[in-house]
Ligand code: GDP
C-alpha cells in the first residue's frame with residue numbers, strides 16, 4: 001500500500017487532480033476552504049495506491065486549521081510520497097509552499113498544473129531546469145483537461161522505489177551556520193526525526209516543535225542565546241529571517257526558469273473582472289444575476305415543469321393510479337387514507353418542487369463553476385470589511401445555498417473564534433435547497449409565481465446576515481479585528497457540462513433522498529396526529545390531536561399574521577426538515593379533495609392566508625432556527641451547548657421580529673390602522689436601529705499584548 005498526498009495552495013487544482021486520478025467526484029470549489037479535511041481515494045487502475053487530497057494551504061506554519069491538518073499529516077503521519085500541485089499561472093506565490101515541502105524529507109514530485117492557463121498568458125516555464133534546481137521531477141499538467149496527471153503519478157511512484165528524496169533549499173551562509181549549531185544542540189531530542197526541519201522550527205521559535213522536542217532548560221537557553229545573537233546581527237526577528245530567505249530562494253528559482261510576457265495584455269478574464277468587480281457596479285450586477293436565477297427557476301423554466309409535476313403527476317396520475325391499486329387489492333380504509341392523504345399528499349407536495357429546485361441548482365452550479373461566485377466572496381469582503389467583518393464568512397454562506405450543514409462546516413477555516421461563531425450563527429439565513437419549496441409554494445399559491453418573492457427571500461437572507469454581522473460585531477462577545485482573507489481569483493472558464501451536472505445532482509440527490517426518508521416519516525407522523533383524537537379514534541382534522549397542539553401554540557404567532565394552528569404546526573415540523581413545512585400544508589390543507597383535484601390545496605391556502613400573512617410566514621420559516629441536522633452541525637462546530645442555544649435563540653428572535661415588523665407595518669400601510677401590534681413593531685424597529693448605529697465595543701489595549709510565543713521568548 002502506497003499513500004500519495006496531494007499538497008498545494010488553495011485553488012491550485014488539487015481536488016480536480018484528485019478526481020481525475022481517482023475517478024471520484026469530490027466537490028471542486030472555486031474558493032479556498034472547501035476541502036477542510038483531507039479526503040481519501042484510490043488510484044484508478046491500481047487500488048493499492050491511496051491518494052490523499054489535503055486542504056489547500058499557503059505555507060506550513062500552523063496558524064490556520066488547514067495548515068495544521070496538512071502539516072500534521074506530512075510530518076507525523078507521513079505519506080509515502082507527495083505531489084505538490086503548483087498553479088503555473090501563479091508560480092511565484094505557489095513555490096513558497098514548495099520550498100517548505102522540500103524539507104519534509106519525502107519523495108516528492110511537482111505537478112505544474114494549470115499549464116494551459118499559463119501558456120495562454122504566455123508564461124514560459126523551463127520545467128526541466130526547475131526540476132534540477134528543486135531536485136525533484138517537475139511535470140506539466142492540466143488537471144481539468146486530464147493532461148499529464150497520469151504521468152505525474154507515475155513519476156512520483158518511480159521515485160518512491162528509487163528512494164530519492166527532494167533537496168531542501170540552501171539558505172545564506174549565516175543562517176545555515178546557526179541552523180547547524182541548533183541541529184547539534186537538538187540532535188538527541190530529535191532522534192531519528194527530521195533534523196533540519198526541527199532546526200528551522202526551533203529557530204523560528206515554533207511552539208509546537210518546542211512541545212514535541214521537550215528540550216531541557218539548559219539547551220533551550222543556549223539555543224535562545226544563538227537566535228537572539230543572530231537576530232541582533234540581522235536586525236530582524238527569526239521568523240521573518242527565514243521567510244525572507246525562502247522568498248529569495250523562490251525568486252532565484254523564478255528568475256532562472258520562468259519568462260513572463262512583458263507586454264501581457266489584459267486577459268478576457270481581467271476585462272470581465274473590471275466590470276464585474278467594479279467598486280460601484282459589482283453589487284448591482286450581483287443582485288441582477290441573482291434575480292435572473294430566481295426568475296428562471298421560480299417563474300419560468302422551473303415553473304412550467306413544476307406545474308406539470310404538481311397538477312398532473314402528483315395531482316392526478318399518482319393519486320389516481322395508487323387509489324385504483326389500493327381499491328383493487330381491497331386495502332383497509334385507514335391505510336388508503338394514510339397512503340393517499342398522508343404520504344402521497346405530503347411527500348408529493350415536496351417532490352412537486354423538484355424541477356424548480358433542479359433549475360435553481362443548475363444556475364448556482366454554473367455560476368460557481370465558471371468562477372463568478374468566487375468573485376462574490378471577494379466583493380462581499382470589500383463590503384463586509386467596512387463593518388469589521390471578513391469576506392471569509394461569505395464562503396460558508398455561498399455553500400449554504402445548497403445545504404446549511406456543509407456551509408456551517410466550512411466555517412472551520414475562519415481563524416478568529418468570534419468571526420467563526422458569528423458565521424455559524426448566520427450561515428443558515430441564506431435560503432438552502434430545502435427552503436426552496438416553501439418559497440416556491442408561497443410565491444406560487446399567493447403571488448402567481450412572481451420571481452420577486454423568491455428573489456426577495458434571497459435578499460432578505462443576505463440582509464439578515466449583514467444586519468446580524470453589524471449588530472453582533474458591536475457587542476463584546478464578537479468584537480475584534482476581521483480575519484484576513486486572501487484568495488486567488490481563478491480565471492473565468494466555461495464549466496464542463498459534466499461538472500455542472502454533477503454539482504446539480506449532488507444537491508438534488510440529497511433532497512430526493514430526504515423526501516424518501518425523513519420527510520416520509522414526518523409525513524406519516526403528521527397524518528397520524530391529524531387523523532386521530534386523544535382517544536386514538538379516527539376523526540376530522542379539526543378535532544385531531546394535532547389541532548389541539550397547534551391551537552395551544554398558535555397564539556404565539558398571531559402578531560405575525562398567521563395565528564392559524566395549521567401554520568403553527570408547519571413551522572414546528574419545519575424544524576425536522578424545512579421541506580416539512582410544505583409537506584404539512586399538503587396534508588392539512590389538501591385533505592378532502594387531494595385525490596381528485598391535486599393542487600387544490602393551493603386554493604385553500606389562498607383562502608386561509610392574505611398575501612401579507614403568507615409573506616410573513618415565509619420570512620419566519622426562512623430565518624428561524626434551522627432544521628435539526630443543521631442545529632447538530634452548529635453544535636459540532638461551536639463545541640458548546642451554550643453557544644448552540646445562543647444561535648437558536650438569536651435566529652428565532654430575529655425571525656420573529658422581522659416577520660412581526662413585516663406584518664404589522666404592512667397592515668398599517670394597507671390601511672389597517674394603528675394597533676398595539678404596530679406599537680410593538682415600532683419599538684422593535686427603534687431597537688434595531690439603535691443596535692445598528694450604536695458605538696462598537698472596544699477591547700482594552702492590554703488584550704492585544706500579542707503573540708504568546710514572543711512573551712516566552714523574552
Ligand atoms: P483546490 O482548491 O486546489 O482543490 O482546487 P480545485 O480543484 O477546486 O480547482 C480550482 C479551480 O481551478 C476550479 O475552478 C477548477 O476547475 C480549476 N482548474 C483545476 N485544474 C485546472 C487546470 O489544469 N487548468 C485550468 N485552466 N483550470 C483548472
Ligand code: MG
Pocket residue numbers: 014015016027028029034035056
Ligand atoms: Mg479542493
